Structures are given as structure tokens and as C-alpha cells.
Amino acid sequence: ASGRAANILILTLGERIVRVPKHFLVGLYGPAQVPLAVLSSVLIIVAAVGLWRVRRRRAVLGTLTVAGAALLVPMAAGVIGIDFLNSRNVLPALVPLLVLAGVGFAALPASVGITSAAALAAVGVVTTLGVNAVPGYQRTNWRGIDAAVGESPDRRLLVIAPLTAEIALRPYREGIALALRPKP
Numbered sequence: 001a002s003g004r005a006a007n008i009l010i011l012t013l014g015e016r017i018v019r020v021p022k023h024f025l026v027g028l029y030g031p032a033q034v035p036l037a038v039l040s041s042v043l044i045i046v047a048a049v050g051l052w053r054v055r056r057r058r059a060v061l062g063t064l065t066v067a068g069a070a071l072l073v074p075m076a077a078g079v080i081g082i083d084f085l086n087s088r089n090v091l092p093a094l095v096p097l098l099v100l101a102g103v104g105f106a107a108l109p110a111s112v113g114i115t116s117a118a119a120l121a122a123v124g125v126v127t128t129l130g131v132n133a134v135p136g137y138q139r140t141n142w143r144g145i146d147a148a149v150g151e152s153p154d155r156r157l158l159v160i161a162p163l164t165a166e167i168a169l170r171p172y173r174e175g176i177a178l179a180l181r182p183k184p
Helices: 006-010 013-026 033-053 058-079 087-106 110-133 142-149 165-169
Strands: none
Touching (some): 013 033, 013 058, 013 087, 087 110
């Protein structure tokens, strides 16, 4: 209701649904995203092979149900008009999915399972270190931008890019409005 989530709707629901697996594999931004996403995908397939071996266990089915609900409920809500879906809002699904990947790796022969689990963990470490090392991979500091603009009794014109930045800056800067609207 505050409008702070309006930037979610900039992308279509379909585009946001398609981005969830990529974001779960390698995050929003980071180094070497394509090769790391391919490697992560292969490792998740390896985990799925192991998970298939133990698929009838109640704990596996229960965990799969929790993960599925955490992903599918927000997606279905978006389809019927209660749209708040983005990767951050379904992050709780990542925990049971990673548990399932761990179970899958554990169900494989030790040499394959341990190596695959270590490789997936290494992807996470490489991504985390890369994001922390390169400011361009980090999210925009809208609060810091607002503080740098500072207060003034006079009306001012801020030139921002991309155009959607106005939505992101709005929670920090009261009364912000677009001076020019893009032509459709």
C-alpha cells in the first residue's frame, strides 16, 4: 500500500517467474553469471538424480511440498492479480530447496555427492566474493543517494536513470514526481 513495491511490476509476471531460478542459482548480479549458472544447473541436476533415489521418503516429500508451496503460491497469486512476486519474496523457498539438494547429494556415491556439493558451495563462495569485491554488482544505495541530494526549501529537478529509479527513490524522498513522462 505504501507504493514501495511498485518497482516489482515494471517487469511482467512471466519475466519475473523466469528470473527466479537464475537468481536462486547465481544471484541477481555477479561475476561470470552464465558459466556459473550453467555449472550450478548441472550440479542441481546431479542432486535431482540422487533425490530421485530417495523420493518416497516422507521427509523428502514434505520438504518438496514446502518448497513448492513457497514458490507456487506467490506465482499463482500473481496470476490472479495479487502480484508481489520477485525473487526476494520467494527466498524462503531456497532453504528447503537447498536441503533437498543436500539430500540428493547424500544419496549419491560419496565421491560424486561430496564433490558435487563442494562444487555448488564453491559457486556460492565465488559469487559472494565477486559481488562484495565489485561495487557495480551491488544494489543501488537509494538511501545514500537521497542523503547526498540533501534537503532544500526550493523545488529541484533531479535527473535520474533509469526512469524506474524514481520509484525506488520515492520512499526516501517525499513529494518526488516525474517531470517528464515517457511516450508509450
